[in-house]
Amino acid sequence: MARAQRTPFVILGLLALSGRRPRSGYEIRKVIDTVISSFWHESEGQIYPALEHLAASGAIKVQSETKKGRKKTLYAITAEGRAQLRSWLVAPVEVGKPRDELILKLMFGSETEIPDLIRHVEAHRARTEAGLAQCRRWEREGIKNPIRYRPFVQLTVRAGVHLCEANLRWAEETLQSLAAMNDAARTINPAKKT
Amino acid sequence: MARAQRTPFVILGLLALSGRRPRSGYEIRKVIDTVISSFWHESEGQIYPALEHLAASGAIKVQSETKKGRKKTLYAITAEGRAQLRSWLVAPVEVGKPRDELILKLMFGSETEIPDLIRHVEAHRARTEAGLAQCRRWEREGIKNPIRYRPFVQLTVRAGVHLCEANLRWAEETLQSLAAMNDAARTINPAKKT
DNA sequence: TTTGGCATGTAATCCGTTACATGATTAG
């Protein structure tokens, strides 16, 4: 049996949150790679086939619209789709198998030069700082832009904050350890460049 | 172009760390789902094909061994394989696309009952506590079991500690928020069960 | 006028997953 596919539920969830307003496939794509991009992604080529399949199964309904000669296919969630979404929401969370390439490369650190590892961790720190800044912005935005599902968005933003801060603390600690290891190595072999 | 495959490099890395001792496919599998399982996994069906491919390309060499009538195929890394490993190790880390189902379900929290969300977060907390306990054990083991690559393992263990602690803090905070939201909801609609 | 964003898709391919198959050995 194959792994449970979650793309349809992401679509259902976003259509449910959008309330009575139907959305086009393009809009769903945009929402996925902006508002939920920090904890979820979908491949481009998955959205439209999933939309088609959901419409065929009755979980969403199509409302085509022609505005200014330009046709859009808009989708709205049905009662059936909402029921499907709920049964998925209450099902136990399937925890993802870990795949952390940075940690893997550190694990194999004895096979490479310390400065290379330092570069990797510095890049990680930079990415994390950007992520934390984004989370902070979202926290502030949430306060002055109240919406029905805002409290839940805040929960996810807080997760981002906690995780980014932990990553930052670890990065600092690791950078210090690596610097110390590098100094020790240079003491033994002074030919090495910093 | 397809996504860069990392299975061969994981194998190469583990063979490099094992020093002069060659390993069987079975041993590699065991190592993957024990010592690096907290930050990396490989599917069962990937190891043997990857091993075959690496042997064909010259990155590893086969050393068959027959011990007590039982044949084992042992592999050791070659100079060529070590060079391939190093060029991968110094290449920029490819950051994984996020897929956090728990956060996703929280995001859609307005479509379900608060107690269901609480169960999800509690399960997450339990998993995280187990992970943290494991990391603590590894930290202690590392101290009394010094090996060549131990400092690098410690770096990865520290990452686990930082991340687990952050997850725990977030879980506590979130559980409190959810409890408050649940109380508020029950005040409005007292028919709901706790 | 040309760039970029809106809008909807398709196709090839590869990665990864699960499940199954097979047999020997060792510990309880």
Added chain:
DNA sequence: CTAATCATGTAACGGATTACATGCCAAA
């Protein structure tokens, strides 16, 4: 004796990724 572990694989399937294709509209 039998259950677990050692040991090596294979096959099918499906999901995911990337890249490409197409065309309209608005703004610079």
